[in-house]
Amino acid sequence: MFGLFSTHALHLADKHGVFAHLIEGGPTSAERVAAARGIDPETLERLLLVLAAVSVVERDAEGLYRVAPALAPSLDPGNPRYIGGFVRHLVTNTTRQLHQLDDYLARGKAAVDAELPAPFETIYRDEAATEAFLEAMWQLSFGVSGELVQLAELDDVRTLVDVGGASGAFAVAALKRYPQLSVTVFDLPQVGPFLDRTREAGRFGDRLGFTPGDFFEDALPPADCLSFGYILSDWEDTTCVELLRKAYDACGSGGRVLLMERLFDEDGGPLATAAMNLSMHVETQGRHRTAAEYTALLKEAGFGDCTVHRSTWDKHLVMGRRS
Known part of the structure; x- marks a missing residue:
């Protein structure tokens, strides 16, 4: 039922360079990614929480995000598996x-x-x-x-x-x-x-x-x-x-x-x-x-x-x- 939200979150995070930023820079907060990409931090945090819930990204105890390693090739624009x-x-x-x-x-x-x-x-x-x-x-x-x-x-x-x-x-x-x-x-x-x-x-x-x-x-x-x-x-x-x-x-x-x-x-x-x-x-x-x-x-x-x-x-x- 909630796939509607996770698919759109996936698309928007890719469109705004969030995955590319996380893959290149490693674990970081939504606020820092938002500042680097010039996007709204609250909206990004909510998108990332959805993506963490479906294991596209991982969130640690300090609230830092990283792309799930197994999925990184599919989310890296420079990789042949990019989707x-x-x-x-x-x-x-x-x-x-x-x-x-x-x-x-x-x-x-x-x-x-x-x-x-x-x-x-x-x-x-x-x-x-x-x-x-x-x-x-x-x-x-x-x-x-x-x-x-x-x-x-x-x-x-x-x-x-x-x-x-x-x-x-x-x-x-x-x-x-x-x-x-x-x-x-x-x-x-x-x-x-x-x-x-x-x-x-x-x-x-x-x-x-x-x-x-x-x-x-x-x-x-x-x-x-x-x-x-x-x-x-x-x-x-x-x-x-x-x-x-x-x-x-x-x-x-x-x-x-x-x-x-x-x-x-x-x-x-x-x-x-x-x-x-x-x-x-x-x-x-x-x-x-x-x-x-x-x-x-x-x-x-x-x-x-x-x-x-x-x-x-x-x-x-x-x-x-x-x-």
């Missing part, structure tokens, strides 16, 4: 749409959504919204991508197309691990300028390319391997099979497809997957699935030799091969 941008997306975008659930219960999703813009018309409505969304997706994807590219074993792959690859989180991880690899991100045209920034920052040159397009209207570029990271969870089963059949046509004999998604356990957990499954209901047209359900989609599209590779994060890999 501040994603929390901001949840607070500023997702929560604004949760009221739709009431209408869904009363009238059904199809009837309500017929009166609303298409999902990515809202997500990519302007440059600022696009940038915020891509930042959130980078934070969800980049840290785990290092492990996922290792699990994918791409040593024999020369060309990879990352479908809906956004600003290149998975592409960058793959390029860094496999020097023989060239990666093309296929995404909507609005994403192109942001991928250009990634290419320039990483000095990848022509190893990192961009092909603008709409995967509902256009064929996918050919490659040895095609990857879908947090893409199929945006769409219903029939659409997923259509996209996977396009991937089947695009990859050569012996090629493969990588699906990188949160996975439901057979008992319906974990909480993060269940919560994001609800988010998918209001923000997209999709859902999260079990590994068996993704395997079934791959097989319906023609892929075989399907395998599941679980990471130590929330995002996992389901792989299929074209015979």
